[in-house]
Amino acid sequence: xxxxxxxxxxxxxxxxxxxxxxxxxxxxxxxxxxxxxxxxxxxxxxxxxxxxxxxxxxxxxxxxxxxxxxxxxxxxxxxxxxxxxxxxxxxxxxxxxxxxxxxxxxxxxxxxxxxxxxxxxxxxxxxxxxxxxxxxxxxxxxxxxxxxxxxxxxxxxxxxxxxxxxxxxxxxxxxxxxxxxxxxxxxxxxxxxxxxxxxxxxxxxxxxxxxxxxxxxxxxxxxxxxxxxxxxxxxxxxxxxxxxxxxxxxxxxxxxxxxxxxxxxxxxx
Amino acid sequence: xxxxxxxxxxxxxxxxxxxxxxxxxxxxxxxxxxxxxxxxxxxxxxxxxxxxxxxxxxxxxxxxxxxxxxxxxxxxxxxxxxxxxxxxxxxxxxxxxxxxxxxxxxxxxxxxxxxxxxxxxxxxxxxxxxxxxxxxxxxxxxxxxxxxxxxxxxxxxxxxxxxxxxxxxxxxxxxxxxxxxxxxxxxxxxxxxxxxxxxxxxxxxxxxxxxxxxxxxxxxxxxxxxxxxxxxxxxxxxxxxxxxxxxxxxxxxxxxxxxxxxxxxxxxx
Numbered sequence: 375x376x377x378x379x380x381x382x383x384x385x386x387x388x389x390x391x392x393x394x395x396x397x398x399x400x401x402x403x404x405x406x407x408x409x410x411x412x413x414x415x416x417x418x419x420x421x422x423x424x425x426x427x428x429x430x431x432x433x434x435x436x437x438x439x440x441x442x443x444x445x446x447x448x449x450x451x452x453x454x455x456x457x458x459x460x461x462x463x464x465x466x467x468x469x470x471x472x473x474x475x476x477x478x479x480x481x482x483x484x485x486x487x488x489x490x491x492x493x494x495x496x497x498x499x500x501x502x503x504x505x506x507x508x509x510x511x512x513x514x515x516x517x518x519x520x521x522x523x524x525x526x527x528x529x530x531x532x533x534x535x536x537x538x539x540x541x542x543x544x545x546x547x548x549x550x551x552x553x554x555x556x557x558x559x560x561x562x563x564x565x566x567x568x569x570x571x572x573x574x575x576x577x578x579x580x581x582x583x584x585x586x587x588x589x590x591x592x593x594x595x596x597x598x599x600x601x602x603x604x605x606x607x608x609x610x611x612x613x614x615x616x617x618x619x620x621x622x623x624x625x626x627x628x629x630x631x632x633x634x635x636x637x638x639x640x641x642x643x
Numbered sequence: 644x645x646x647x648x649x650x651x652x653x654x655x656x657x658x659x660x661x662x663x664x665x666x667x668x669x670x671x672x673x674x675x676x677x678x679x680x681x682x683x684x685x686x687x688x689x690x691x692x693x694x695x696x697x698x699x700x701x702x703x704x705x706x707x708x709x710x711x712x713x714x715x716x717x718x719x720x721x722x723x724x725x726x727x728x729x730x731x732x733x734x735x736x737x738x739x740x741x742x743x744x745x746x747x748x749x750x751x752x753x754x755x756x757x758x759x760x761x762x763x764x765x766x767x768x769x770x771x772x773x774x775x776x777x778x779x780x781x782x783x784x785x786x787x788x789x790x791x792x793x794x795x796x797x798x799x800x801x802x803x804x805x806x807x808x809x810x811x812x813x814x815x816x817x818x819x820x821x822x823x824x825x826x827x828x829x830x831x832x833x834x835x836x837x838x839x840x841x842x843x844x845x846x847x848x849x850x851x852x853x854x855x856x857x858x859x860x861x862x863x864x865x866x867x868x869x870x871x872x873x874x875x876x877x878x879x880x881x882x883x884x885x886x887x888x889x890x891x892x893x894x895x896x897x898x899x900x901x902x903x904x905x906x907x908x909x910x911x912x
Contacts, residue, residue: 432797528701
């Protein structure tokens with residue numbers, strides 16, 4: 375098998391459909407292409423969820439949605455793509471509890487299922503890599519650390535909650551570069567929302583060493599570095615799982631994204 | 644002169660241009676049409692401001708913008724409209740201080756001036772009126788009370804700050820109606836962001852009687868009523884005025900909006 379970066383999106387999806395993609399993550403696959411978080415909800419909550427994304431685009435950047443009951447991903451996002459089979463792993467939730475993790479959700483797909491695709495930070499991380507600003511968690515071969523904040527989302531319909539952010543430490547004199555590099559990625563969280571001690575206070579995060587995140591893995595904030603915080607696609611997932619909606623909710627399993635044909639340059643401003 | 648509600652937008656603008664619109668506010672004029680907040684900045688800050696709106700659409704719902712140096716409002720928003728003359732009153736700021744209030748800014752308009760039009764809550768208030776849910780400040784013939792919150796905006800480039808919200812008290816059993824009525828007005832702040840005691844705490848507001856707002860006028864929260872909070876167009880205005888940008892910033896004077904040809908039904912989702 376070739377290097378992950380050079381595997382095409384359609385090949386990743388074919389492997390997923392055949393249950394032959396057995397890697398721990400889709401990160402680093404299909405260089406130059408966008409990856410997406412997945413959320414599947416009953417249709418009666420679709421408009422509230424659309425509004426949640428529209429009102430909170432930094433936390434919930436909506437890249438696309440599928441027609442109710444139709445598992446076909448829009449052609450311009452991914453050709454010949456069935457949302458029920460073409461991700462490596464799915465999590466299935468009911469009443470806020472994880473029921474099961476599966477590689478195929480054909481049995482769970484319903485006539486009123488609506489799938490939403492949400493921008494993923496892997497996209498802007500590639501841009502940081504390209505400029506030599508290696509995300510610490512990649513260097514450490516860990517998951518990115520994530521934190522619950524006290525910042526409320528803009529409520530809509532049945533959905534309300536608080537922002538979750540991801541954190542990457544960088545030297546204090548790299549902050550402006552990091553901001554500029556990630557700013558154009560408006561459909562994949564874009565530039566940071568806060569940084570440093572003051573930023574942590576604003577968000578209500580108290581973990582100066584980066585060793586006690588609420589989700590993901592601990593990291594290392596080294597001498598001369600400060601934490602930088604971005605909007606995070608776990609936010610809509612957590613909001614939907616935590617909300618008391620009827621029926622099941624399906625998401626990608628962490629790290630197991632949908633690899634799109636959509637080019638990274640197409641999600642930039 | 645006819646009732647304010649039946650004066651056409653073009654007639655309001657003609658009166659403004661002739662310096663003959665001497666009312667305290669444009670509120671209640673041109674029923675069924677949208678009104679807009681105005682912000683004029685030097686072009687070098689335009690992209691950061693656009694991003695601010697895109698990342699904070701509840702506080703900063705961008706309805707349109709003019710080409711740099713061109714004072715002509717886009718035809719679909721308002722026909723034959725010159726942004727320098729067609730509002731009743733303008734505020735001119737430098738370094739965060741109000742320099743002057745004028746009825747015409749032709750002398751202040753520069754080659755690098757860019758004008759932004761931002762949704763205004765007058766639009767959804769008309770919908771509340773129509774359902775018999777009269778905003779208290781209208782009943783009292785006062786300005787709406789507004790509060791600074793502790794909720795950070797999604798930072799972008801040179802701009803950062805905190806949300807400002809407007810508040811209207813309603814009986815507790817009207818909350819769901821009020822939410823539903825204002826929800827569709829996504830380009831004019833939309834549904835409330837928070838309500839009641841818990842909402843006030845989330846926003847960091849401590850004024851249970853509604854008598855000590857940070858902007859606007861005191862109101863009355865009566866027996867059985869709770870405060871309901873919405874995003875507010877004063878937010879981007881305050882962010883821009885408070886930021887340390889070079890050059891002058893011009894806004895509409897409070898209550899003196901641009902009356903657009905754009906219909907209210909065109910700004911609904």
